[in-house]
Amino acid sequence: MDEQFAQTLKHLRLWGVVTHWEEYVALAEQADGSPLRFLRHVLEEESSRHTENARRLRLLRAKIPDPWRMETFPFERQPNLNKKRLLALYDAFEYMEKHHNFCFIGPTGVGKTSLATAFLIQAIERGYRGRYVLFSDLINELFHSIADHSEAQVLGRYLAYDPLHIDELGYVEMEPTQVGLFFTLMHKRHRQKCTLITSNLGFSEWGSFLKNAHLTAALIDRLTENSYVINMSKCRSLRPVLQGKGEA
Structure with missing residues (x-):
C-alpha cells in the first residue's frame, strides 16, 4: 500500500x-x-x-468498577429475590424507552450494585451512553462546581447520561446547596432519562442525610412515580460470592 x-x-x-x-x-x-x-x-x-x-x-x-452482568448474578444464593420479575424487566428493555427508574434498597452485600450494573451495562451495549458514579463522588463534584460557577456544566453532563447509575446513596450528609443541586438533577432527569439508584437506607430514612423534609418528599415522589422499587431488605449477604467484586 x-x-x-x-x-x-x-x-x-x-x-x-x-x-x-x-x-x-x-x-x-x-x-x-x-x-x-x-x-x-x-x-x-x-x-x-x-x-x-x-x-x-x-x-x-461509563467508569464501571466491576462489570457485572445479569447472566452471572448468583440468583440461586438469593432465594428471597424475585428472579422472574427482574429478568422480565431486563429482557423487555422498556426501562430505557419509557425512562423508568430503578431503586434497589437493602443492606450491604445483598447484590444491589451488581444488579443495577447489569441493567446499566445492557443499555450501554445496546448503544446508550451511560455512567456509574458513587453518590459521595457526585455530591462532591456538585459541591465543587459551586466554587467555580460550573454548576450548569456539571448538571448538563450528568443530565446527558442515559442511564445514570448512582451507587451507595445515603453514605454522606449533605449541605443545603448540595441537596438543592442533587434535587435539580433528579428533577430534570424525571421522565426524561433512566436513573438507577442503590441505597442501604429505606425511603423513610432519606431525611437523615438530605436534611430537608420538603425536598426529601419531593425527591422520593419523583423517583418512585415512574420507577421499579426492588426491595432487598430480606435478602442475605453474598459477600463470600461477591468478594473482590466491589460493593454489592
Missing part, C-alpha cells in the same frame, strides 16, 4: 482496512465472486469493528 492511499484510509478512519490490507489483497486475488460482494465483505467487517470499538469506548467512559 502506498503512503498516500494509507493516509486516505486513515483520514476516513478505516483503521481495519489499513491493518488488514495485505490480508484483503490476498483474499481479493483468490476470490472468485463479484467485486461488489468482496467490497461489501470488507465494508461489513469495518462496520463491525467500528461498532465493537464504540461499545468498548462507551463501557470505558
